[in-house]
Amino acid sequence: xxxxxxxxxxxxxxxxxxxxxxxxxxxxxxxxxxxxxxxxxxxxxxxxxxxxxxxxxxxxxxxxxxxxxxxxxxxxxxxxxxxxxxxxxxxxxxxxxxxxxxxxxxxxxxxxxxxxxxxxxxxxxxxxxxxxxxxxxxxxxxxxxxxxxxxxxxxxxxxxxxxxxxxxxxxxxxxxxxxxxxxxxxxxxxxxxxxxxxxxxxxxxxxxxxxxxxxxxxxxxxxxxxxxxxxxxxxxxxxxx
Numbered sequence: 001x002x003x004x005x006x007x008x009x010x011x012x013x014x015x016x017x018x019x020x021x022x023x024x025x026x027x028x029x030x031x032x033x034x035x036x037x038x039x040x041x042x043x044x045x046x047x048x049x050x051x052x053x054x055x056x057x058x059x060x061x062x063x064x065x066x067x068x069x070x071x072x073x074x075x076x077x078x079x080x081x082x083x084x085x086x087x088x089x090x091x092x093x094x095x096x097x098x099x100x101x102x103x104x105x106x107x108x109x110x111x112x113x114x115x116x117x118x119x120x121x122x123x124x125x126x127x128x129x130x131x132x133x134x135x136x137x138x139x140x141x142x143x144x145x146x147x148x149x150x151x152x153x154x155x156x157x158x159x160x161x162x163x164x165x166x167x168x169x170x171x172x173x174x175x176x177x178x179x180x181x182x183x184x185x186x187x188x189x190x191x192x193x194x195x196x197x198x199x200x201x202x203x204x205x206x207x208x209x210x211x212x213x214x215x216x217x218x219x220x221x222x223x224x225x226x227x228x229x230x231x232x233x234x235x236x237x238x239x240x241x
Contacts, residue, residue, distance in 0.1 A: 006119050006134050010141070011111060013172055017142045018104045020165065021048060024149050025097055027161070033093050039085050047152060049088035049096045050081060051145035055103040058140040062110045065118075070127035078225070107141060139185045143173050147189035154197040166190065184214025192226035203227070204235045211239065 037043025153162035188210035194203035
């Protein structure tokens with residue numbers, strides 16, 4: 001798989017990511033499946049609604065790319081996440097999972113319309129500013145949703161599940177040739193997980209690696225609320241000195 005064309009790998013990872021989310025949902029207790037949650041403490045339904053919403057955002061970006069257009073400007077992440085939470089708070093986990101599957105099927109159809117060069121050429125899309133298209137697809141359909149599963153598993157004392165998914169993410173995102181953006185984004189997401197579960201040293205180590213791999217993450221990392229628990233830590237501050 002590691003040396004397979006990027007398009008084939010992305011197609012496989014789309015399906016693998018959906019399978020991981022479905023398996024995660026199947027392993028939940030009855031109380032977890034029906035948990036209401038809150039914006040500050042997402043239930044499994046809430047986090048799956050969140051990752052599905054960002055897959056739909058990616059659908060819009062890919063549709064724009066196929067038309068030869070730049071996607072709409074990125075909106076404020078916090079506002080978008082709050083809107084997603086509000087829109088899905090009355091839905092069941094089963095309804096959210098059905099939305100997730102529909103989004104993945106739409107993405108599979110869109111991905112089929114891109115050539116290998118479309119996905120891998122740094123100069124193909126001007127709005128990507130000299131970066132290939134595939135890393136943002138990899139992030140939104142795989143590393144981002146699975147990292148949320150890791151976060152939930154850590155928060156709910158499911159260490160074996162968290163470690164298994166972590167290994168899955170790292171294995172899937174570090175073998176892409178000629179790009180540090182995809183693994184950089186994946187490692188960055190891990191830094192956010194470690195920060196959330198009060199493991200600051202591991203978070204800072206992961207963040208330092210992510211910034212080396214993908215320097216474009218620097219500006220957002222200074223604003224990212226997920227990294228707020230690290231603020232004031234000497235080693236965190238040293239990264240930006």
